[in-house]
Structures are given as structure tokens and as C-alpha cells.
Amino acid sequence: MAVNLRPVQALQLWQQIALAEVRDDAPDLTLRQTAILLTIYLEPPPHTVRGLAAHLGVTKPVITRALDTMGRMGLVSRHRDQNDRRNVLVKRTVEGALHVERFGDLIIAKAAELPL
Amino acid sequence: MAVNLRPVQALQLWQQIALAEVRDDAPDLTLRQTAILLTIYLEPPPHTVRGLAAHLGVTKPVITRALDTMGRMGLVSRHRDQNDRRNVLVKRTVEGALHVERFGDLIIAKAAELPL
């Protein structure tokens, strides 16, 4: 069964999640950072800077900077590829997995609260 | 029937929408701007700077600046309240309504594409 939403439900879902994130004290990830983080955690590895840049349709420095920021937050880690030392492999972290999991729970909770 | 999502579905939904927005050429709204815009379009008026600030749990300058930006984009408009000229009433625009509507359609489309 596909997930069917009515227009107002769809917008209310997004509103409620955005509100929850804004009200939360934790620093917000940008839309791009969110897209990168979820790609890393939902799609099969390996993940490289170049691959992520192509996937998002952005330039490489955008990925480098986002990985800098999320690396400082402990959400992802970087390692040189030992087979081709030009590559950087982006890996998941325990803290990042927890963050993503909590975010999924938030979406589920807000979806369940939607009026009919 | 409530909207039930499984964890991976919830995260994939968010990922697909974030990806679509990032790939789009249009400038991204920040999370706060999004929350403000959806609040204006989903909740009954009147909307004031102070009311929106309280609703989001942020300071008033955040709202003023977001309204500046979204006003330049044509997504909202501001008008002095003639009953109490200290207040500013935030109003919807045709362009903003179209933007919100398109965004709702995007969510619905991505939700319908989710794997089971």
C-alpha cells in the first residue's frame, strides 16, 4: 500500500516537523546537509565527495564544507581510500546513526498525529 | 485512518524531498523561513510578528528578517493593522500560495513513490 497524503496533510506534516526542529535547541542542519546526511545513511556505501556532489547536483566544495561541519558535530567521519588514495570515503558514526534514527522517529510521530 | 510510516520510509521521504529541493535551482528557504511560511498559510489569521515569534520560539528579529526575505521573494506581504497601528499583519500572496501548493504536491508525489 502506497503512502497517500492529502494536500493539507502533506503541508501540515512538513510544518509540524519544521516547527519541532526550530523549537529544538540543537543547531539546525541546512537542507543540503540534511540531504547529504540522509544519503549517507540510506544509500549503500561507498560514498565519496565526488559521488555525493553529483548526487545532489552541487559543487564539490559544498560537500567538503558540509562534511567539515557534520564531522565536527560527530555525525560523519572521513577516511582515505587505501586502494585509490585520491578518494575520501565518508562513513557513518554511532552518533550520526542515533541522530538519523531520532529524526525518523520524529517524522513518524508527526505523521501519526495528522488529522484525517 | 492515521498516516503510518515505517522508519526507513519516513527517512526516505525526507531524503527525497530534500534532494528535490536542493537540485532545484530556486533558492532554498531556511528551516525557519519554511516554518513561518507554512504557519502563515496553514493557520488562521491574523498573523503578527510577535505571534509568529512566540509560535516558533524565536526572537522577533528572526521573524522580521525572514519576512524581509520572503517579502522580497513575493511569498508574503505586510500591512499595518489599522485598529492598532503598532501591529503588522502578515498576509498571504498569490505567489506564496502557489509556492506552498507546489510544495505540497512535491511531498505527495514523493510519498506515493515510497517503497513498501
Place this chain on the structure above:
DNA sequence: GTTGAATGATACGGCTCCGAAACGAATTGG
């Protein structure tokens, strides 16, 4: 009136992000 409160806007310094260009390191191909 005049004082005090309320509302929204503005000024300031700081931080992050952006795109384009240039860069160093590593690999490939002749």
C-alpha cells in the same frame, strides 16, 4: 498630558555558507 508598556524595525559584531578559481596529492597513459 505624561508616563509606561508594547510592537516591530534596526544596528552591530560574529559566524556560516556560497560559487569560482586555484592548489597539492595521487593516479593514469603513453
Place this chain on the structure above:
DNA sequence: CCAATTCGTTTCGGAGCCGTATCATTCAAC
């Protein structure tokens, strides 16, 4: 080997957003 390519990073100037503090305007109370 050595030039050309690939990959990720860094640099640069510019732009946007942030929180705090302050401001002008308007209203309310006395």
C-alpha cells in the same frame, strides 16, 4: 619517466543569518 587527468581541499570576496541591544512609533493608564 613525464604530461595529463582526477580527486578533494583551500582560498577569496560576497552574501545571508544569528542573538543582543537599542530605537521609533503607537497605544493605554492615570
